Amino acid sequence: MAEAPVTAPGPGQLLLKTLYLEFSPAQKSWMENVAPYRAPVSIGDVMPGNAAAVVVESGDSGFAPGDLVTGPFGWQEFPTVPASEAVGVPDGVPAASALSVLGVSGKTAYGGLINVGKPRAGDTVLVSGAAGAVGAIVGQIAKIAGCRVIGIAGGPDKCLWLTETVGYDEAIDYRADDFKARLKALCPNGVDIFFDNVGGEILNLALARLARGARVVICGGVARLNMDARDPSKMIEGPRNYFNVVFTGATIQGFLVYDFQDQFPDIVRQLTAWLRTGQLVSHEDIRTGFENAPATLRGIFEGANQGKQMLKVAEAN
Numbered sequence: 001m002a003e004a005p006v007t008a009p010g011p012g013q014l015l016l017k018t019l020y021l022e023f024s025p026a027q028k029s030w031m032e033n034v035a036p037y038r039a040p041v042s043i044g045d046v047m048p049g050n051a052a053a054v055v056v057e058s059g060d061s062g063f064a065p066g067d068l069v070t071g072p073f074g075w076q077e078f079p080t081v082p083a084s085e086a087v088g089v090p091d092g093v094p095a096a097s098a099l100s101v102l103g104v105s106g107k108t109a110y111g112g113l114i115n116v117g118k119p120r121a122g123d124t125v126l127v128s129g130a131a132g133a134v135g136a137i138v139g140q141i142a143k144i145a146g147c148r149v150i151g152i153a154g155g156p157d158k159c160l161w162l163t164e165t166v167g168y169d170e171a172i173d174y175r176a177d178d179f180k181a182r183l184k185a186l187c188p189n190g191v192d193i194f195f196d197n198v199g200g201e202i203l204n205l206a207l208a209r210l211a212r213g214a215r216v217v218i219c220g221g222v223a224r225l226n227m228d229a230r231d232p233s234k235m236i237e238g239p240r241n242y243f244n245v246v247f248t249g250a251t252i253q254g255f256l257v258y259d260f261q262d263q264f265p266d267i268v269r270q271l272t273a274w275l276r277t278g279q280l281v282s283h284e285d286i287r288t289g290f291e292n293a294p295a296t297l298r299g300i301f302e303g304a305n306q307g308k309q310m311l312k313v314a315e316a317n
């Protein structure tokens, strides 16, 4: 933790007060320099991450003090940023929901499920990491699309939360002894879409349950991220059940949310509309205290979060 003077905004810049930080497993890979889509974090750099903030002082005609914005402002309490990085929070949407549902998690859930998974009414959709940020949104969008939705999460409390609060039809605890049997019992006709946030053994078992023509959407591999990426000998091996893709004519496709950049305005419009009608609910797990940012990031690798992990840094006023 370092202190530095607050910088007044120059032309085209904004001085912000950070309200919330958001956390994603990908932040670990940014520090390990294994994410090819962005420059590595160096020792001494501000830790990268998305935030919601309020404009304190504006050097840009598009923003005024008091405006709520989101963007990649990093772990800073009073960042001075280019106005081009800031996106206004739509009226009537809380800043935290904008950071989650209208941010990377929501765009990932929508783009991955709709563009790659291509859901049809009546499909059985299986989601791993279902009680996390992306998973809780994928489940709701799949329900809107008319699918039967089954979530996989760690522990009975998260599973109950998925069915009672988030709207999943069924939930399976992958830590329970009967995980494999429940997966088989709940998918008697197979899985049409497997939206995978986890990888490893969960991906392997899901591949054994594919329906004809299934779509396997590789969004994340948090089980892999728990490994030490600097030691390839400790990395998770590929799935043993991969050949079922041949028997079922299934496709396995990975994606990065940035693949859908051209569609972001339309995706955000749709997600905002669902938030406003209440068809989509933002589920946030909010801790407090700027000094708790490193521990909060570590927590998501231990399954500490239910919904989108965030940290409240300050009040808007």
Ligand SMILES: NC(=O)c1ccc[n+]([C@@H]2O[C@H](COP(=O)([O-])OP(=O)(O)OC[C@H]3O[C@@H](n4cnc5c(N)ncnc54)[C@H](OP(=O)(O)O)[C@@H]3O)[C@@H](O)[C@H]2O)c1
Pocket (backbone or CB within 6 Å): 023, 024, 025, 026, 104, 105, 108, 129, 130, 131, 132, 133, 134, 135, 152, 153, 154, 155, 158, 197, 198, 218, 219, 220, 221, 222, 223, 224, 226, 255, 256, 257, 258, 300, 301, 302, 303, 304, 305, 306, 307, 308, 309
């Ligand atoms: N492709 C893209 O463009 C893109 C964009 C954003 C995110 N992602 C990826 O999507 C995934 C989900 O991200 P998120 O932000 O929604 O995270 P998240 O699900 O909110 O948090 C991680 C969750 O993963 C589970 N987990 C942790 N270690 C695990 C392990 N060893 N095995 C099984 N589950 C484990 C934990 O839930 P349990 O208690 O249920 O285990 C934890 O709560 C991540 O892999 C992330 O990198 C991809």
